[in-house]
Amino acid sequence: xxxxxxxxxxxxxxxxxxxxxxxxxxxxxxxxxxxxxxxxxxxxxxxxxxxxxxxxxxxxxxxxxxxxxxxxxxxxxxxxxxxxxxxxxxxxxxxxxxxxxxxxxxxxxxx
Amino acid sequence: xxxxxxxxxxxxxxxxxxxxxxxxxxxxxxxxxxxxxxxxxxxxxxxxxxxxxxxxxxxxxxxxxxxxxxxxxxxxxxxxxxxxxxxxxxxxxxxxxxxxxxxxxxxxxxxxxx
Numbered sequence: 001x002x003x004x005x006x007x008x009x010x011x012x013x014x015x016x017x018x019x020x021x022x023x024x025x026x027x028x029x030x031x032x033x034x035x036x037x038x039x040x041x042x043x044x045x046x047x048x049x050x051x052x053x054x055x056x057x058x059x060x061x062x063x064x065x066x067x068x069x070x071x072x073x074x075x076x077x078x079x080x081x082x083x084x085x086x087x088x089x090x091x092x093x094x095x096x097x098x099x100x101x102x103x104x105x106x107x108x109x110x111x
Numbered sequence: 112x113x114x115x116x117x118x119x120x121x122x123x124x125x126x127x128x129x130x131x132x133x134x135x136x137x138x139x140x141x142x143x144x145x146x147x148x149x150x151x152x153x154x155x156x157x158x159x160x161x162x163x164x165x166x167x168x169x170x171x172x173x174x175x176x177x178x179x180x181x182x183x184x185x186x187x188x189x190x191x192x193x194x195x196x197x198x199x200x201x202x203x204x205x206x207x208x209x210x211x212x213x214x215x216x217x218x219x220x221x222x223x224x225x
Contacts (some may be wrong), residue, residue, distance in 0.1 A: 034214075043202055043217060046215065049213055088153070088154065091217045098144060098159050100171075101153050101156075103152070103153040104153055
């Protein structure tokens, strides 16, 4: 079982729709959770961080964390073609520890 | 990404040569991480360093790869006797290291072995 799992996609979403991405993790000791966006040939860019159960909203992005079920999700509202990228879920056990990444979900937003 | 500086951005080496990748963390950050991304694959952790200390090298290949973060100067990832399979993007990231702080990535160094 991989430590962090994501559906590789591609997730095809019409422009203006909501993109829903899911991520599950295996280590119950995980404490910090992150979503990164990576365009092809570029480095990962932080979108959201979440540390406690519930929802966290930042602009068009909402992260959701459920530690009991060991999943974290990302919603992208009003999806734009510029949102087309690979979205990486990452977790850490404690501050200062390494990030463990999922394989990423490729999102395609079609005009 | 602003602030984590990596160089060179692109490096071409012949098989058997050495590759040195450098990383200067963001100002105020004392923790450095190296990740490797093979073509069409995810990010794989390699090593985690603080100044003059290797904290976690569980992702480093046993041979040919080494990393350091000296008291002065950038962190260096060294790959000796490169092989074609070493061709990848190598990303450095840094954090302050305190609880709950986020890890930020540099622009990456793309190594091509010919």
